[in-house]
Amino acid sequence: MKKGEHWAVFINNDSKTMDFIDRLMSGNILNFTALKGLQGGLFSKLALIEFIKEESRHGESGITANRQQSLQSMSSGEQKKVLLDHLLQSNPDFLVLDNPFDNLDQYFLKEFRKQLRHISKDIVMIQIISRKEDLLPFITHYAKLIGNTIEKLPSLKALTPTETHNTFLGKIPLPLKPMHYNGDTLITLKNVNVSYNDRPILKNITWDIGRGEFWELSGNNGSGKTTILSMITGENPKGYGQELYLFGYKKGSGESVWDIKKNIGYFTPTMTDKFTGYHSLEHMMISGILDSVGLYVRPTEAQLRLAKEWLQLINMWHLKDTLFHDLTLGQRRLIMTTRAMIKHPLLLILDEPTVGLDDNSAKLLVSLVNKMAQESKSTIIFVSHRKESALQPQFIIRLEVGEDGSQGKVVLP
Numbered sequence: 001m002k003k004g005e006h007w008a009v010f011i012n013n014d015s016k017t018m019d020f021i022d023r024l025m026s027g028n029i030l031n032f033t034a035l036k037g038l039q040g041g042l043f044s045k046l047a048l049i050e051f052i053k054e055e056s057r058h059g060e061s062g063i064t065a066n067r068q069q070s071l072q073s074m075s076s077g078e079q080k081k082v083l084l085d086h087l088l089q090s091n092p093d094f095l096v097l098d099n100p101f102d103n104l105d106q107y108f109l110k111e112f113r114k115q116l117r118h119i120s121k122d123i124v125m126i127q128i129i130s131r132k133e134d135l136l137p138f139i140t141h142y143a144k145l146i147g148n149t150i151e152k153l154p155s156l157k158a159l160t161p162t163e164t165h166n167t168f169l170g171k172i173p174l175p176l177k178p179m180h181y182n183g184d185t186l187i188t189l190k191n192v193n194v195s196y197n198d199r200p201i202l203k204n205i206t207w208d209i210g211r212g213e214f215w216e217l218s219g220n221n222g223s224g225k226t227t228i229l230s231m232i233t234g235e236n237p238k239g240y241g242q243e244l245y246l247f248g249y250k251k252g253s254g255e256s257v258w259d260i261k262k263n264i265g266y267f268t269p270t271m272t273d274k275f276t277g278y279h280s281l282e283h284m285m286i287s288g289i290l291d292s293v294g295l296y297v298r299p300t301e302a303q304l305r306l307a308k309e310w311l312q313l314i315n316m317w318h319l320k321d322t323l324f325h326d327l328t329l330g331q332r333r334l335i336m337t338t339r340a341m342i343k344h345p346l347l348l349i350l351d352e353p354t355v356g357l358d359d360n361s362a363k364l365l366v367s368l369v370n371k372m373a374q375e376s377k378s379t380i381i382f383v384s385h386r387k388e389s390a391l392q393p394q395f396i397i398r399l400e401v402g403e404d405g406s407q408g409k410v411v412l413p
């Protein structure tokens with residue numbers, strides 16, 4: 001493989017991407033045998049997760065040894081910067097970029113693209129890509145990964161998307177026990193401020209989240225989206241002593257974590273990536289009703305019926321006995337999102353649920369979220385960097401970064 005030769009490898013939810021990356025890194029793959037013996041660097045979310053694991057085991061990891069802040073507490077953009085710097089220090093011959101732009105805001109994205117273009121003069125790049133809009137402009141060769149097989153494409157035009165359905169037949173199934181709540185407002189933040197080590201992160205955030213509302217939470221990397229979510233889920237100790245009301249409790253008024261958590265359905269992709277349990281889809285859905293990870297009691301008729309209704313809705317009933325572990329990435333995400341919805345929680349938080357999905361799966365997931373918003377009383381907060389054009393939130397709260405912390409601005413879509 002010559003300098004200046006760069007590949008885009010398109011993946012979809014049926015691609016065996018991890019296996020492909022392993023083989024690629026060891027130079028053990030047809031079409032890429034020229035990489036054998038060369039030194040490669042892997043730029044991926046999984047590489048970051050490994051470093052974070054190392055950090056929690058040993059107190060530090062190779063990549064943050066000389067830094068003040070832990071990798072875990074950095075924003076996604078900061079983490080990616082640190083990872084790229086680390087990889088470049090060892091002068092690799094090639095870099096495998098596994099969906100490098102996921103979780104990045106427009107500003108970071110622009111800078112990052114510029115940096116990659118610069119590096120591409122010396123280093124061969126292999127971009128593994130799910131969304132066409134992410135294609136790097138200096139790519140010279142194209143391929144697609146079908147299962148475990150690489151198919152070369154003569155040009156980008158040869159990439160024809162496989163259309164899948166993105167509508168659902170039937171209504172969102174009703175919960176077994178509707179959650180009751182007296183009042184119109186679920187969450188109130190009034191002039192909430194957060195700083196870390198004297199660095200202001202959130203400034204005077206005021207946000208009323210009403211029953212049944214559909215919100216999008218947006219903001220650049222590091223603007224404080226995760227921080228604000230951790231205030232809402234009651235997990236951030238910085239909430240004490242502030243005007244923060246969660247489901248009718250003033251934060252710190254004697255409420256337990258469970259008082260807050262029982263009202264929330266939560267999904268973020270790292271949950272799926274960490275989920276190693278060997279459970280059937282049917283059991284996964286039922287355990288969502290029971291708030292457990294596995295299923296250790298015999299399900300009732302009503303629970304079985306509800307799981308069936310949901311699996312039918314998302315067109316996966318025929319897979320009910322399949323192990324979660326054996327599903328494609330897109331199917332897993334859909335199941336985990338559905339599982340978070342099954343109880344019709346008072347508040348459903350979806351934190352970048354479309355990350356890593358191909359165009360079709362992302363469309364499908366977005367249309368399920370829209371449907372849930374229309375047909376249920378659950379309040380939804382959808383966090384995303386990528387503008388999902390089909391998403392239909394009622395309100396957007398945008399965190400705008402300033403020197404003394406981010407301020408929240410509510411805008412209409």
Ligand SMILES: Nc1ncnc2c1ncn2[C@@H]1O[C@H](COP(=O)(O)OP(=O)(O)OP(=O)(O)O)[C@@H](O)[C@H]1O
Nearest residue numbers: 073074075076077196201221222223224225226227
């Ligand atoms: N425990 C912590 N200690 C020090 N700094 C922290 C801690 N947690 C978060 N930060 C910093 O606070 C800022 C906001 O982080 P946060 O994760 O809330 O941003 P974000 O908007 O979710 O970012 P991203 O979209 O990139 O994930 C970042 O600069 C981050 O480094």
